[in-house]
Amino acid sequence: MTDRLDGVSTFVQVVDAGSFTLAAERMHLTRSAVGKVITRLEARLGVRLLQRTTRSQTLTEAGQAYYDRCVRALAELEAAEADLESERTEPRGRLRVSVPVAFGHQCVAPVLFELARKHPQLQIDISFTDRAVDLIEEGFDLAVRIGDLHDSTSLVARRLGVQHMSIGAAPSYLAKYGLPVDIDDLHGHAGIAYSRGGVLAPWRVRDGEGQPQELRIAPQLSLDDVQAIAGAGIAGFGLVQLPCWLLSRHVQTGELAFVRERCGVRAQDIHAVWPKTRYLPLKTRCAVDALVAEIPEMIRA
Template sequence: MTDRLNGISVFVTAVGAGSFALAASRLHLSRSAVGKTIARLEQRLGVRLFHRTTRSLSLTDDGALFYERCLRALEEIRAAETLLESGKREVSGRLRVSMPVLFGRMCIAPLLTELAREHPGLELELSFNDRVVDLIEDGFDLAIRNGELANSSGLVARRLGNHRMALCAAPAYLQRRGEPQSIEQLAQHDAVAYVRAGVVRNWLIPEADGVTREMMPGTRLQMDDLQAIADAAVAGFGIAWLPCWLVRGQLIKGELVRIMRDRPGLFFDAHAVWPQTPHLPLKVRMAVDLLASKLPANMELIEAKPVG
């Protein structure tokens, strides 16, 4: 019976992946093992499940009928497992999470590894990537996304906290160039700019009346890595516009100083998103609950107290 269920799971994964090679990657098997499992399943059933060519994989009519029933059966099995899990506090199984590279490494991964330490049966697979992944197609249980959510049909989202953006510079730079007190003065300074896809990203500066100004001073340095921008700002190359969670250590040490503090802050939301399902797996629920409770403290603004 176990072999039969394994074959069905491999079959369903292969259909969703669209190829044996991608299914093998998701299942942590070899492509040959996936092909042999499908062949044994076809032999047992006495039908062909796939039309195979060197470039494509598609279901036969029999395969489509079988897939519909298999998918329904596996969903019922997962629902039953979730109901049993709901009465336990011990998390087990593999949890695949996608997250932005720097934010994930600094703020998300430490919390999830803490969860894994508390639950020895939990296996973590963390993917650090700044692209927006397709959770279902790429086989992720959970993803962390920043900013406005897009293409979220079929997904459930929960807000985890927000990124507060800050204009900051090294004390030595401000001593040399002076501290700007207005947008007009800020425009006369050097900036360390963030570049993405070859485009310099302008700064968004909120005004007291609720209007957000978009601007960018002259740029001495342009980089596509936020950590490198923070390092350049500490080195005195100019003013940078960065999330507070990234530079909180430098602000606490006094290596960077936040400027134009009297202006309203600009915030971007951080969300956890996961595929919509009738019964949320315990491993996903506990991961999201942990992030929602502890992530805000990892993102809040902390800086050195002014002298005097």
Template sequence: MTAVDERLSGITVFVHAAEAEGFAEAAGRLGITRSAVSKSIARLEQRLGVRLFQRTTRSQSLTSDGQIYYERCRMALAELEDAEAALDQGRREPSGRLRVSVPTLFGRHCVAPVLWDMADKHPQLDIEISFSDSVVDLVNEGFDLAVRVGLLPDSPNLVARPLGKQRMAIWAAPAYLDRRGRPLSVHDLAKHVGIVYGRPGFNAPWGLKSNDTTTEVTVHSRLKMDDLQAIADAAIAGLGLAWLPCWMVHRHVQAGELERVLTTDFVSGHPIHAVWPKTRHLPSKMRALVDLLVEQIPMFLDTRS
């Protein structure tokens, strides 16, 4: 490694350590050991003649000199990434590493098949997929793109591309409806039990939409879970009504295990977006992925609604 290469490598490690607020987290993102991060930072501090981090047994935080240096290094690396992306636009074959964050169930059912197709079409790509319902910080956690379900907060640092709508409806097992009766109106739901999504101290209401008006309904429930698949399983077992995405229950409807409650007039939807950090030049690997998501995700939603 040349002196220039070592300097750039040290700066990259330093920026990751600053953004991760710790050497161990930076090591995980970079795929190296914590010791390697610590030694790289120590060499950089020795070369600069300043201390960049305050170190304790539990954490590392930037000094005032470290904060100044971080701001300049971050801008310099951003310029280098833009330069690489500008050159990359002329390449035909996407390559390199692609890190994607997706919601757990929607990602498993609808996004993962698209990424498998992406990997098959572009053998020079290495794709990493993280399944989590947490909203990740794309820049600080090192993700290239995230797929998100629901309304997006305004952010000047992110770009979003619509992928479609997740339609939600009430579902129940035919045996349950034969036993308890089929609701014909929203008011009839009061006579039924629900299997609800919730966590301690919080129950997610059902947002029934009719004539462009959304009514939030809270049903009597004896079962509360924070996992949609478990809720679907309980509904199939005949334990009550469930508010679930249409794409998720499609195969159960086809198998006769679930049926829709109320009419399609009461189906509501949540927007789905691909989101990525704003950049002046979109790398070819990102452009190819976004195009594929825009093309294929609506097919999953249409065939599963």
């Protein structure tokens, strides 16, 4: 008996991806394997679905009509599976999550590790990157973002908290150079700068009246990783401007001390985001709920 769904999902993936090569990458197959699936599907249907050249592909008229119906059929299957899954109490399957490097290591990963411990049938794949990944294009179920959500029209977001910037320094540095009390006292201090592509990020803070000021610090070191900046601060190279959740951890151990708390010009929202869908899989919902329950307390400085 012929499986009437054989090749349908692959066909939809090819159309959505816009190319056989990209579809193959998403499905972890070779391009030739994907091509053979489409060829068998066209042979079974007795009609050409795609006009293919070496550089492009386009749907035929019949292919467009078939694609539209396939999308609806797969959506119904997804809904049916979601209804079955909603009756389960145990999340399972593979969950792909993208997280910022430092925040991911310090805050998100521990929450997901505990989730994996509680649910042995849940397989969690965490990717650490400060790049805003395309969740749909790159096949992620969930991401944590700090800052503006530029692709919010295609995503659902759940706020996890707010990231404030604070200034700190090693006790040894403060013992040698003194504790700055006012904003003006910070000018001229040694500092560890954040840099990206060789460009130093300025230190902008709010004064006692809430007005923004740019600090004139003297950086001997510039780094593109906030965890490395914290390490340089602990080593006594100068003041550090760090997210509150990271600085407070080192303050608790005595490695750093607060110089000025929550003084950054612009706080940034932290969100969990996932692709819009009619039915949120249980594995994703459980991960989001865990982050919402744990992250706010972890970033409270």
